[in-house]
Amino acid sequence: MAGMTTKRHDDKTVWDRSAFQREFGPHHAVALAFATRLMGNREDAEDVVQDALMKIWKTRDGLEQVADLRAWFLRVVFNRCMDSRRQQATRRGHEGRMTPPRTASEDGDQRSVGRDLLRKVREVMTELPPKQQGVLHLRVFEEMSYEDIGAALDLTPRSARVYLVKARAYLRSRLGTEMQDG
Numbered sequence: 630m631a632g633m634t635t636k637r638h639d640d641k642t643v644w645d646r647s648a649f650q651r652e653f654g655p656h657h658a659v660a661l662a663f664a665t666r667l668m669g670n671r672e673d674a675e676d677v678v679q680d681a682l683m684k685i686w687k688t689r690d691g692l693e694q695v696a697d698l699r700a701w702f703l704r705v706v707f708n709r710c711m712d713s714r715r716q717q718a719t720r721r722g723h724e725g726r727m728t729p730p731r732t733a734s735e736d737g738d739q740r741s742v743g744r745d746l747l748r749k750v751r752e753v754m755t756e757l758p759p760k761q762q763g764v765l766h767l768r769v770f771e772e773m774s775y776e777d778i779g780a781a782l783d784l785t786p787r788s789a790r791v792y793l794v795k796a797r798a799y800l801r802s803r804l805g806t807e808m809q810d811g
Contacts, residue, residue, distance in 0.1 A: 644689040653682065656699045659771055660706045666766040667710040669755065677713050681705045700780035707763050707782055714759075746804075753803045761796040764789050
């Protein structure tokens with residue numbers, strides 16, 4: 630992290646805005662995709678990622694103790710998503726997340742079938758426990774290693790594998806014939 634900080638008169642390291650952006654900017658897209666998957670919509674995801682960045686900025690003086698900033702950033706995003714989902718559930722009287730409305734396909738039956746399957750997969754993914762959702766997204770969509778997933782979600786690599794196996798098994802049990810036909 631050399632060259633990414635400035636020094637105060639008491640020799641304590643301090644992050645400036647440009648250093649912060651250089652370090653966390655490259656991970657913003659992954660964090661936003663991750664939060665979108667967990668939150669179910671982009672607007673909430675953007676709020677969560679912004680909130681996570683604000684939290685990290687406020688505690689930036691301790692960043693020098695963080696070994697893997699990307700994993701830590703994703704962990705903060707995951708935790709903020711879980712906090713936000715709990716707050717939303719409380720406000721909505723513990724109602725389930727609303728699913729995106731179905732739209733009529735203009736492109737024919739084949740695309741309609743694909744969209745229906747994607748909608749069903751999204752619905753079933755929301756039924757998974759949060760860590761299974763997180764592991765599934767990071768492994769499938771972000772193609773992260775089990776070690777990186779474990780670091781991001783505070784799991785061992787073996788636990789990350791177990792969560793993924795369970796998530797995939799649940800998806801297969803709920804969507805088995807549809808997944809094979811699609």
